[in-house]
Amino acid sequence: MHKFGRFPDKTAIDLGFHACQAALKDGGVEWRDIGAVFCGHAFQGSVVGERIAASFGYTGIPAVNVENACASGSTASLLAYQSVAAGFKDIVLAVGLEKMERGMLDVQQKGTPEMTMGLLPPPAKYALEAQRYMEDYGLTLEQLAKVSVKNHKHGCYNPYSQYQQELTIEEVLKSRMVCDPLTLYQCCPSGDGAAAVVVCTEEIARRLTIANRPLVRVASATLTSQTFVRGEPGDPWDLTVRAAKEAYEKGGIGPEDLDVIELHDCFTMAEIGHYEDFGLCARGEGMRLIDEGATEVGGRIPVNPSGGLLAKGHPIGATGIAQLAELVWQLRGEAGQRQVEGAKVGMAHTMGGASGMACSVTILKR
Amino acid sequence: MHKFGRFPDKTAIDLGFHACQAALKDGGVEWRDIGAVFCGHAFQGSVVGERIAASFGYTGIPAVNVENACASGSTASLLAYQSVAAGFKDIVLAVGLEKMERGMLDVQQKGTPEMTMGLLPPPAKYALEAQRYMEDYGLTLEQLAKVSVKNHKHGCYNPYSQYQQELTIEEVLKSRMVCDPLTLYQCCPSGDGAAAVVVCTEEIARRLTIANRPLVRVASATLTSQTFVRGEPGDPWDLTVRAAKEAYEKGGIGPEDLDVIELHDCFTMAEIGHYEDFGLCARGEGMRLIDEGATEVGGRIPVNPSGGLLAKGHPIGATGIAQLAELVWQLRGEAGQRQVEGAKVGMAHTMGGASGMACSVTILKR
Helix, strand or coil: CEEEECCCCCCHHHHHHHHHHHHHHHHCCCHHHCCCEEEECCCCCCCHHHHHHHHHCCCCCCEEEEEECECHHHHHHHHHHHHHHCCCCCEEEEEEEECCCCCHHHHHCCCCHHHHCCCCCCHHHHHHHHHHHHHHHCCCHHHHHHHHHHHHHHHCCCCCCCCCCCCCHHHHHHCCEEECCEEHHHECCCCEEEEEEEEECHHHHHHHCCCCCCCCEEEEEEEEECCCCCCCCCCCCHHHHHHHHHHHHHHCCCHHHCCEEECCCCEHHHHHHHHHHCCCCCCCCHHHHHHHCCCCCCCCCCECCCCHHHHHCCCHHHHHHHHHHHHHHHHHCCCHHHCCCCCCEEEEEEEECCCCCEEEEEEEEC | CEEEECCCCCCHHHHHHHHHHHHHHHHCCCHHHCCCEEEECCCCCCCHHHHHHHHHCCCCCCEEEEEECECHHHHHHHHHHHHHHCCCCCEEEEEEEECCCCCHHHHHCCCCHHHHCCCCCCHHHHHHHHHHHHHHHCCCHHHHHHHHHHHHHHHCCCCCCCCCCCCCHHHHHHCCEEECCEEHHHECCCCEEEEEEEEECHHHHHHHCCCCCCCCEEEEEEEEECCCCCCCCCCCCHHHHHHHHHHHHHHCCCHHHCCEEECCCCEHHHHHHHHHHCCCCCCCCHHHHHHHCCCCCCCCCCECCCCHHHHHCCCHHHHHHHHHHHHHHHHHCCCHHHCCCCCCEEEEEEEECCCCCEEEEEEEEC
16 A cells, blocks of 8 residues: 555555555565556546556556446456456456545536535535434434544554544544534545555465465455436435445355454444444444444454545545455455454455445455 | 547437447446446546436446547456456446547647648548558558458448438548648548447346357457657557457467457558458568458458448547447348358457557457
8 A cells, every 4th residue: 555645745656556565575576577557546537547557567468447437446456356267367456546636536526416406515515314324213413423433543553544533523523514413533534645455366376375365365356336316216325235235245254253443434434324234233223333333443344444435434446455455454364463363354344436436356365 | 339420419428328328228237237437538528437327317326538549448348347357346337438529639739740741640640641651662552542441331221320321432542631641531530429338247147148149258458658759760550459469369369260340440541551450461571461351241341340430430538438339230140231250259449549559459259
């Protein structure tokens, strides 16, 4: 990874190149061994994967540049995984990156129906969902704020996190209101960053892996899109429910098997809803997990030990692959002070598009 | 396909949706049968594939949005092909589209080393190559112009072509100078457009195909990137040579087996150089094929019967898939007045990136 944050002196290519170098070094892989590059980003212009490849020295390998909004990185890693699983390539690189300019999302979404109605997506979407959820299930403002408190605490132990500062419930609730009930510290920050993973066959992984360092396998990887049409009634949570169900089935894994989760906590409300989507608890009971501390590092099923989008940051295209990096470190037992003890199965989850158009779930297994 | 041209009243989504509808209708396929969408474009913003899917009604299928400059469409169709070849999906849709604003490429390439030197890419690159080639091999201005004359003649018979007007050698040479020796009519136009293809397993294709309508198979599909570093010596034609070699080897096909070619004639010089890259003739002899009429419809090996980028137009992301649509029509014998008689093997070729960073070659077989 390249640390998430603000790096005005670095280009998107610099960030991506740094992450790729780190991934190659970590895997003991040479650039010349890489058979293809899959590059995920949302706003960085043309042939970014090729331009990163150029930083290493051209070897003529194919580069595929993919976009899927906040699921861009996950889509790149999915294609990387599929190219190896299908036998097209033995060893490939997936990289996700973003350099965020302030106000970028406003410009991108100008003219969409939501913007025209004055609903600044995505905060508006999650604020509406929070209001509805508070009404339906009695969620409190304090419970919402606790999600941010937890993830900021986790972020303190992650050197790649944009924010490494603890927050109190009061600080979260008293921060500037963005979209009622979501205050500033309940919204993920904007920032720059990059992450990369090497994906290869088991045979190659065995050869590369240093003694006593566990192999990390892809148990399943899915991508899905929503099923309800804008303006018509539908369940906004359905997208993740289906993506998770497919990932569980393909991987032969259930929610009870998960040891650690990195999920798309773009807003505090999202994290609570996704607990339920993943089947960690029944619908309407997500806030109980927060109250019980079940999703803290040290709890029953730690969620976002990296700090999540809320504290680690959310450079759009980098997020999905940063989640995989975190899971790999967790499953190898290399996560330092934020280590989930004995973690063997981890799940990553991203949502892409202001209306939640794409959803990716990946399960990794030690 | 959606016709190439200027369509100020249509959005990029409208164009893509139109092409997808046409492809589904042509294949006798229902939207609900489609297992994934691969969408290629360069400049149309976020989650375009999902937005096209929304026009049909969401079915929850994965959408992957890919960018590779002028090879964006080809990269989308490559991934579509691979997803079926690998057995991940049985039937998928690849769509390429672009809505071009005037001056768009200038903005995109602002700040690149070429622009800083005053070399407006891509015309400058091909103009330099033309100058060098004229010096090395004695290519004449008339021979260069003949490429445009040929492709404009072909375009007259293609209802999807942006231009349907014959040009004389004199008209081509007397048109405004863009970058010496390339005059305006030797440069592909900018425009809007879209194209789509359904890719499926042979079993499904047999079920869908109407009696007496031949199946069209993907013999091979490749994507490669360049091997020389900007500012260092290198062969600018090497990229296509390697992509074609790989496609020939994978498909068990040689240049002598080809009946029809759709290649990336973004400028007249490109077409002559690519004749040689594909092994249709020796290096330095490309202009002979033009003089002999070998690459006209009716000649030995017709090239760009659709009108090519020069006449049909070049809406960036649409081009690669429009080439495949043309080849399918040619191999089925459905190309009307521009039909290459008895065509059984066809090849499509695109280059992406101002410095020719990506190259895709696809061979289709009846």
